[in-house]
Amino acid sequence: MDSLLKLILLPLLAAGLSLLKLNPALSRGGVSLIFWSQFAYLIYLLEPVLLGKIKVLTLVPGIAADKIGALFALLTTLVVATAMTHACFFFQNESQAEPGSEEHVRIFYFSASLLLMAMTFVCFCDNLGYLWIAIEGTTLASAALVFHSRTKHSLEATWKYLIICSVGIAFALFGTILIFASSQQAVDAVGTLEISGLMAMAPKLNYSLLRLGFVFCLLGYGTKAGIFPLHSWLPDAHSEAPAPGSAMLSGGLLNCALLAIFRLSQIVLSAGHENLALKLPLVMGVLSVLAASLFLVRQSGIKRLWAYSSIENVGIILCAIGLNAPALFFLLALNHSLAKTAIFLLSGNIIQVCGSKQIHDIKGVLANSPVWAMMLAVSAFAVTGAPPFGAFVSEWGLLALCADKGYWWVVASLLMALALSFVVVSYHVSRCIWGTPAPTYKTLKQLPGAFFPALLIISTLLAGTTALTQKLVLLP
Amino acid sequence: MNLDLIELVSIAAALSAILMAGSTHLSMNIALYSLQTFLLSLATYSLAGLRAESHFIWVALAIVVLKALGIPLFLHWIMVKIGVNSDPGTTLAPPLAMHCCVLLMGLSYFLAQSLPSSSLEGHSWANATAAISLLLSGLILMLTRRIALSQIIGFLVIENGIYLFALTQTSGMPLVVEMGVLLDVLVGVMISGLLVFRIQRSFEHIDVTQLTELRD
Numbered sequence: 001m002d003s004l005l006k007l008i009l010l011p012l013l014a015a016g017l018s019l020l021k022l023n024p025a026l027s028r029g030g031v032s033l034i035f036w037s038q039f040a041y042l043i044y045l046l047e048p049v050l051l052g053k054i055k056v057l058t059l060v061p062g063i064a065a066d067k068i069g070a071l072f073a074l075l076t077t078l079v080v081a082t083a084m085t086h087a088c089f090f091f092q093n094e095s096q097a098e099p100g101s102e103e104h105v106r107i108f109y110f111s112a113s114l115l116l117m118a119m120t121f122v123c124f125c126d127n128l129g130y131l132w133i134a135i136e137g138t139t140l141a142s143a144a145l146v147f148h149s150r151t152k153h154s155l156e157a158t159w160k161y162l163i164i165c166s167v168g169i170a171f172a173l174f175g176t177i178l179i180f181a182s183s184q185q186a187v188d189a190v191g192t193l194e195i196s197g198l199m200a201m202a203p204k205l206n207y208s209l210l211r212l213g214f215v216f217c218l219l220g221y222g223t224k225a226g227i228f229p230l231h232s233w234l235p236d237a238h239s240e241a242p243a244p245g246s247a248m249l250s251g252g253l254l255n256c257a258l259l260a261i262f263r264l265s266q267i268v269l270s271a272g273h274e275n276l277a278l279k280l281p282l283v284m285g286v287l288s289v290l291a292a293s294l295f296l297v298r299q300s301g302i303k304r305l306w307a308y309s310s311i312e313n314v315g316i317i318l319c320a321i322g323l324n325a326p327a328l329f330f331l332l333a334l335n336h337s338l339a340k341t342a343i344f345l346l347s348g349n350i351i352q353v354c355g356s357k358q359i360h361d362i363k364g365v366l367a368n369s370p371v372w373a374m375m376l377a378v379s380a381f382a383v384t385g386a387p388p389f390g391a392f393v394s395e396w397g398l399l400a401l402c403a404d405k406g407y408w409w410v411v412a413s414l415l416m417a418l419a420l421s422f423v424v425v426s427y428h429v430s431r432c433i434w435g436t437p438a439p440t441y442k443t444l445k446q447l448p449g450a451f452f453p454a455l456l457i458i459s460t461l462l463a464g465t466t467a468l469t470q471k472l473v474l475l476p
Numbered sequence: 477m478n479l480d481l482i483e484l485v486s487i488a489a490a491l492s493a494i495l496m497a498g499s500t501h502l503s504m505n506i507a508l509y510s511l512q513t514f515l516l517s518l519a520t521y522s523l524a525g526l527r528a529e530s531h532f533i534w535v536a537l538a539i540v541v542l543k544a545l546g547i548p549l550f551l552h553w554i555m556v557k558i559g560v561n562s563d564p565g566t567t568l569a570p571p572l573a574m575h576c577c578v579l580l581m582g583l584s585y586f587l588a589q590s591l592p593s594s595s596l597e598g599h600s601w602a603n604a605t606a607a608i609s610l611l612l613s614g615l616i617l618m619l620t621r622r623i624a625l626s627q628i629i630g631f632l633v634i635e636n637g638i639y640l641f642a643l644t645q646t647s648g649m650p651l652v653v654e655m656g657v658l659l660d661v662l663v664g665v666m667i668s669g670l671l672v673f674r675i676q677r678s679f680e681h682i683d684v685t686q687l688t689e690l691r692d
Contacts, residue, residue: 127653
């Protein structure tokens with residue numbers, strides 16, 4: 001119990017602090033500071049796992065950190081910490097435009113703390129039951145993030161998000177139970193939900209139940225990850241949440257759902273059913289990439305554009321799961337999260353300047369806010385996988401692996417979709433950047449709003465140009 | 477074809493879900509949901525004796541207090557506050573939806589037959605049929621209703637079906653997991669209940685089929 005408390009003490013503290021009616025700047029700064037200390041603390045706690053000194057760090061039975069879980073926990077905490085620190089700047093501008101929303105911002109910080117807690121649990125779950133509880137917890141905690149602006153649109157988006165994800169997750173619970181049942185079918189087995197236990201006894205699992213369970217879990221957690229055709233909630237939720245919220249949904253939450261899919265696919269893989277464990281995610285991944293790149297063409301909202309790009313990236317990451325490449329899986333998720341968080345935060349700034357989310361209302365950002373316009377262009381390159389950013393290296397690795405394994409249809413579809421989305425995103429972004437700004441645009445301070453996005457872009461650039469990450473990520 | 481007590485109870489629960497699909501009155505559906513959950517807790521309680529699992533008694537108690545009493549009272553309170561008591565349904569009229577659920581119960585029977593057998597107490601085709609039928613009826617409820625409250629009820633019926641499946645087809649989920657799931661469901665119902673109030677206040681109706689402003 002003790003070590004469990006260690007893990008969630010700081011987020012709990014942040015949740016408590018954010019509810020206190022203190023001076024807004026003080027409490028927001030305090031919460032951000034706590035998130036950064038949680039990040040530092042996680043590095044300290046997980047150091048033996050990260051350096052490969054021990055394979056698994058068991059905190060309590062059912063909650064354990066392996067290398068990939070530890071890496072994802074760090075990534076998630078980093079995304080939440082940057083997004084929430086940037087949020088101090090974001091909400092300051094917001095409250096100038098619309099005073100009296102302090103209460104809502106407090107709830108936003110409170111939910112973000114709970115969300116971080118739930119997402120940390122997702123990364124460390126060694127039990128399918130706990131995993132389900134944690135993922136449903138992330139849905140509940142993040143509903144308030146989507147609902148933040150209290151408009152009709154955000155209400156609609158929240159309702160869809162809550163209902164669609166809850167039903168999807170209900171199917172994952174059904175799948176979890178089927179897998180549990182399959183472990184009880186084995187001779188003299190009492191049954192287990194522990195992922196490590198299931199992997200150890202995998203060949204003895206009842207295959208028909210396991211297969212059914214895996215398919216249900218894939219659909220259930222796939223809904224949460226926003227894979228095509230279960231993605232309908234995602235663009236609404238990502239575009240209605242305020243920018244720091246969208247960044248956390250896209251950079252943190254999607255990874256958690258993908259990690260759950262990865263864990264399940266590993267169980268089925270150890271049972272020796274390679275076709276089921278790998279082909280199915282691969283096909284669903286390719287479908288998502290193709291569909292999302294087509295959807296990208298006719299988007300009118302700037303945040304919806306990034307939402308569909310997230311669906312595309314989820315598809316790409318799913319392909320990495322389908323190739324059974326854990327290192328590549330993390331690398332793709334890392335670069336996507338860094339770049340996407342940066343671009344959502346920047347888009348939030350630009351939306352504040354222009355007062356609209358519609359791309360046709362956003363013109364001449366370069367003339368109005370040159371730093372942000374330049375960074376938007378750079379991060380759009382990073383998101384779409386242009387060299388020399390990290391996404392390029394990891395996507396190149398994925399394509400090379402596909403070619404190695406002889407999946408030429410995957411290579412062809414991915415290349416086509418990536419090229420299309422690159423062209424479309426460049427077109428939309430250039431429409432925002434060039435032109436003459438409307439007279440109604442506001443002028444905001446550039447540098448504070450550019451600091452964290454710049455930090456993220458530099459990190460993904462480093463990930464792309466140095467061998468540091470590759471060394472860190474390569475699993476022993 | 478002799479059914480034991482647990483089988484009778486779970487079939488009765490499945491039938492109550494079918495009735496829900498045919499009823500247009502929200503208060504009726506809430507009452508039926510309460511009855512259905514009570515039946516499930518009864519099944520849990522009797523399995524506690526048969527399998528000599530004492531933690532089932534606690535689960536049964538928690539279900540009665542929280543799910544059979546707490547949630548229905550909460551939903552009823554929202555219903556009274558908002559003043560909506562009927563749900564005319566969408567594309568599929570309620571009587572047709574009910575017949576659909578009867579057919580799906582037949583389908584559930586065949587699905588249940590194809591599950592691998594086990595010597596576990598309570599693991600029988602009747603229980604599996606009831607569980608799958610509950611799940612499918614819940615889905616039909618969610619798909620054919622237009623009032624936000626009905627969708628919450630539909631989700632709860634799905635959850636009941638999954639619970640019954642876990643109870644009878646496995647040796648029961650560990651207590652911690654069971655309680656965690658219960659907590660998530662409770663919080664989920666609370667949040668969506670509060671959202672229903674918000675929808676009523678902003679849109680002046682709680683018809684979710686009219687929430688179509690967001691699109692590409």
